[in-house]
Amino acid sequence: MADVRPAQKSPPGALQSIARSMTSWRTAAVSLLSFSSGLPFGLVLIAIPDWLRTLGVDIRIIGLITLAQAPWTFKILWSPLMDRYAAPWLGRRRGWAAITQVMLCAFGLGLAGVGAHPDTPWVIVALALAIAFASASQDIAVDAYAVDVLRPEEQGVAVGARTALYRAAMYVSGGLSITLAAQVSWPLVNFGLALLYVPMLAITWKAPEPEIRAPAPKSLREAVWYPFLEVFQRSRALEILAFVASYKLADNLAGALLRPFLIDMGYSAFDRGVALATVGLAATLGGTFIGGMLTTVLGLGHSLWVFGVLQIFSNVGYIVLAQSGLNRPLMYGAMAFESLTQGMGTGAFAVLLLRLTQKRFSATQYALFSSLFGLPRLLAGPASGFVVDAVGWRVFFWLTIAAGLPGLALLHRFAPLGVREPTLQEDIPKILPGLSTAALVVRGLGGGMAGMLVAVSTVVSLSWLRAMKTTSLGEFCVLEALIETVHPSGIGAWLQLTGIVVFGAMSGLVTAALSAARRTGHAVEADPNSD
Numbered sequence: 038m039a040d041v042r043p044a045q046k047s048p049p050g051a052l053q054s055i056a057r058s059m060t061s062w063r064t065a066a067v068s069l070l071s072f073s074s075g076l077p078f079g080l081v082l083i084a085i086p087d088w089l090r091t092l093g094v095d096i097r098i099i100g101l102i103t104l105a106q107a108p109w110t111f112k113i114l115w116s117p118l119m120d121r122y123a124a125p126w127l128g129r130r131r132g133w134a135a136i137t138q139v140m141l142c143a144f145g146l147g148l149a150g151v152g153a154h155p156d157t158p159w160v161i162v163a164l165a166l167a168i169a170f171a172s173a174s175q176d177i178a179v180d181a182y183a184v185d186v187l188r189p190e191e192q193g194v195a196v197g198a199r200t201a202l203y204r205a206a207m208y209v210s211g212g213l214s215i216t217l218a219a220q221v222s223w224p225l226v227n228f229g230l231a232l233l234y235v236p237m238l239a240i241t242w243k244a245p246e247p248e249i250r251a252p253a254p255k256s257l258r259e260a261v262w263y264p265f266l267e268v269f270q271r272s273r274a275l276e277i278l279a280f281v282a283s284y285k286l287a288d289n290l291a292g293a294l295l296r297p298f299l300i301d302m303g304y305s306a307f308d309r310g311v312a313l314a315t316v317g318l319a320a321t322l323g324g325t326f327i328g329g330m331l332t333t334v335l336g337l338g339h340s341l342w343v344f345g346v347l348q349i350f351s352n353v354g355y356i357v358l359a360q361s362g363l364n365r366p367l368m369y370g371a372m373a374f375e376s377l378t379q380g381m382g383t384g385a386f387a388v389l390l391l392r393l394t395q396k397r398f399s400a401t402q403y404a405l406f407s408s409l410f411g412l413p414r415l416l417a418g419p420a421s422g423f424v425v426d427a428v429g430w431r432v433f434f435w436l437t438i439a440a441g442l443p444g445l446a447l448l449h450r451f452a453p454l455g456v457r458e459p460t461l462q463e464d465i466p467k468i469l470p471g472l473s474t475a476a477l478v479v480r481g482l483g484g485g486m487a488g489m490l491v492a493v494s495t496v497v498s499l500s501w502l503r504a505m506k507t508t509s510l511g512e513f514c515v516l517e518a519l520i521e522t523v524h525p526s527g528i529g530a531w532l533q534l535t536g537i538v539v540f541g542a543m544s545g546l547v548t549a550a551l552s553a554a555r556r557t558g559h560a561v562e563a564d565p566n567s568d
Contacts, residue, residue: 064191066244067183068198070134073237074179075203077141077172079211080230081105081165087215088223094158105165108173113404116177120400121260128246130182130400135241137175138234144168145231149224177400180407184391184399185247193333196387197326204322209233252397264398264405273451277393278547280447281409284341284386287349287441288379289413291434293421298355298430303363316369317376324380331381332388336457340385341448348382349441351375352434359431386410423496481549488544492537496522 081102089099124132144167151157151164187195210230218226254260268274299309332340354371361367390410394402425433452459497519525531 061188061191063186063188063245064195064198066240067179067187067195068202069240070179070182070237070244071199072202072206073134073138073141073234073240074172074176075206076210076230076233077168077175078109078203079207079209080145080214081169081172083207083211084214084218085161085165088218089158089161092158098158098162101162102165105169108166108170109176110408112173112177113401113408115174116401116404117254117257117260117264119174119177119181120264120398121254121257127242129250130178130185131241131244131246133178134175134182135238137171137178138238138241140171141168141175142231142234142238144171145227145234149228149231151224177404180403181400182244184394184403185250185396186245187391188248189392190333192388192391193329193331193384196329196384196391200325200329200384200387201322204318247396249396254397260398260401264395264401267395267398268402268405275547276447276450278409280444280451281390281393281406282413283441283444283447284345285348285379285382285410286413286444287352287437288375288382290421290424290437290440291352291355291375292379294425298359299368301430302358302368304365304368308365308368312369312372316373320373320376321380321383324377324382325384325387326380327377328381328384329388330384332385337385337388337392338452338456338459341389341452342445342454344378344382344385345441345445345448347378348375349438349445351378352437355434356431359434477549481545483545484548485541485545487548489537489541491544492540493519493522496537 082105086099086102089102119133123129124136126132127135144164147164148161148168151160183195183199214226214230217229254263268278271277295313296309299312304312328340328344335343351374354367354374358364358368358371390403390406393406421433424436428436522534522537525534
């Protein structure tokens, strides 16, 4: 079990800590580098598709730009290389950040030099993919730098500032750039965006090194294997990973289909734009900043509890909205409150991710935790669609509240009520003798079958709820529902079966990985310098 510190009152210096954090060069450097992270994201996913369409490029080619999201999704694959190897200058993290910023500047200048010839669209697509790879690599370095350099009392303020500056950079490269391109030209706009990396490079050069430098992995094998081994060897590894995936589940489910929900409720495009892009965005940014700072005042444990409860029950506003029909003041109020609490929960949770990560493997472990954190958001859309189809909007939002409760139950396991600051780094449990390959395969298959059983049961339950809504329950047959699930007859049914298989495969892999880590015969020592 993870050790926890006894409950205590907020230290008298909490506000002074916030004030010092706001004037800290460490906080400023980490925050400003997040602006550098946001610039390429907005350019690749917002501005470049707009630019290509204005050139009259085939929509099928523009659709290929979505592939540029792949480096951000799979950055964990090369993050161990950035843990193991350091650039010859500026230290282990800043060196990689500087290299990627030079690459981003060069690729941006390449975009500025693209001419109007037949191959231009493909050149732009290729440069977009290169920018995405360099940007994902920069994110690895900057996130690891934040883990390494920030003091615990600085993390809350830094999280809020990082989010705000990241969004601001996305607005500059993904919104303002489109407006300016209409007045001047895309080559000139891209030239200006490329030059923005020059001051970012200066910030990287002047940014401070960590006060305590954790040793790098001694080999590539250590860099690849040990970060995962250390996580799975923790005494409550599955509970921690499940908590990371489930703490924001209620928000992820509710937010996945907000646009279709507002359309079904009869709100105009103007209303939806104001609610989502103005009220919602402002409330989310404000909530993230407030949530991050309040972790210093309330403590991380208290903050996770308070914001966790608020973000779950803020979905009640959508339940009321689903019953009341068209009501603009209620809609704006519900959206603002849900976005504010969602941002507060995100702020506290981002601090948690920083503290869960060991500094020896900060590049790989932070990429692992952030990918796991983003996985429910990726899966929420398909799952939400099936649930809404089965039960309708009002019941769906009630179910999102229920879906958030397991996250609070898991929170209680390592941060009980009344604990201000849980100690998240722990001693490694006793390591048992290793398992044979055959034994690992058997355990993996068992975990996979259990996962598929859970997924099939969920699908059949949704079919039952759909029958309860549309037909007589006497007409529902469990056996027929099972047969329809395993013998799909349409695209939607095939996607559903694919989801079941993927969930089972993931369950099996996690089961096998946990067994292998606990029975590897070798314990990865905890980093004494981690928080």
